Amino acid sequence: MAGIKESILVRIQTANLIITGIAVVIFLQILNIQFLQGEYWQSRADEMGLQYRTKKATRGTIYAENEIMLATSIPLYKVSLDPMIINSELYRTKIDTLTKLLSTFFKDKKPKEYLAKINEARRLKKRYIVLSPRPITFTERQALAQWPIFNDKQNKTGVLFEKVEERTYPFTGLAGRTIGFVNENNDGAGLEMSFHKALSGVNGKALYQKITGGDWKPVGTGTRINPINGNDIYTTIDINLQDIAQESLAEYMSKHSAKYGCVVVMEVKTGAIKAMVNLGLEKDEYKENYNYAIGDQGSIDPGSTFKTASMLAMLEDSTYSLQDTIDTGNGFYKYYDREMKDTKVGGWGKQTFQQALENSSNIAVSRFVTKHFGKKIDKYLEYLDKFGLNTDLEKSFRLSGMAKSYIKTPKDPTWSGVTLPWMSIGYELRLSP
Structure with missing residues (x-):
């Protein structure tokens, strides 16, 4: 019995030695080909015109x-x-x-x-x-x-x-700049460029x-x-809404001979973007040639739309009620040496907090804001940051080419005594739509 076991062990050891020997020979041959004969085989491949592509x-x-x-x-x-x-x-x-x-x-x-x-x-x-x-x-x-x-x-x-x-692109002409492109140099725009790595x-x-x-x-x-x-x-784009938005924008721009314009349709409940249209005039024809909704060229003074942010900051930071009032006078109000004109000839008279926003009164909004934030401007700016108006949206919005917001601070050399009232109604700052 002992002899049989010894015989089996000898066979196993012999087999192991043979396998190990073969593995060593293969390994040495790989080293030989890769390092000692590498140049030779590379030259042979070149002669045969072989190449991994x-x-x-x-x-x-x-x-x-x-x-x-x-x-x-x-x-x-x-x-x-x-x-x-x-x-x-x-x-x-x-x-x-x-x-x-x-x-x-x-x-x-x-x-x-x-x-x-x-x-x-x-x-x-x-x-x-x-x-x-x-x-x-x-x-x-x-x-x-x-x-x-x-x-x-x-x-x-x-x-x-x-x-x-x-x-x-099945819907040629629709959402062209939003969808975007990537060229041979790996430059581009829109979703194609923003998600280039994931798509590739x-x-x-x-x-x-x-x-x-x-x-x-x-x-x-x-x-x-x-x-x-x-x-x-x-994406959350609704192709039907995109089509309607584009037709409406093109019609309105043509009517007013506009050079460029954009429309962004957002679902209020979720924040989902349902349509994004960008049209610019090119050789007497409106085309999607630039994303004005997010880019530098579309970055402008937001105007009256910014009043909502200013009034929200007021509500967040104060005990103002919607029925508190302020006097807008006869439609003109002077801040230092600069006069602000209201949105109604002759003025709105006394305006409640709610009416100020409903009527988009320049004087009412600016007076409310300067009265409350005049001595704590940094607090007002904090709220604008909190609302995401002065943050890098490219990371959260996930569309490359986002213009950076320009919202002044008291450290800005162009800041003056009239900056806060005019900023509160959407001027002396720049935001993309």
């Missing part, structure tokens, strides 16, 4: 509400051929039919021109020629795959459908061989690192 990941889709596509990448295919692979008998009997089909389908060459091109490639022993003058769709690819030679199941057909992708995914690699004419031919299917496709982005 980027295999692009499929870019993610941008969706509107209800999963309606705003931007997506559609697969297209370049049709190429290795004419040397085709069986000689198959080539002899079917090539004429194939060239006629190519001519009818692409309409760029006569059948005899396609035949001459393929025959010349065979004569020169070329392993790769491009047949399609344009990329084809997936449906077209399925149709071409049924053609003679291309559909031969018993032999290698030589046909290669190389995938390329095209970014397409991770590119893979595939082995290609450079051939005559500078084209690159894929080599095999095992010599590749598959790409990881990009993530999809879901």
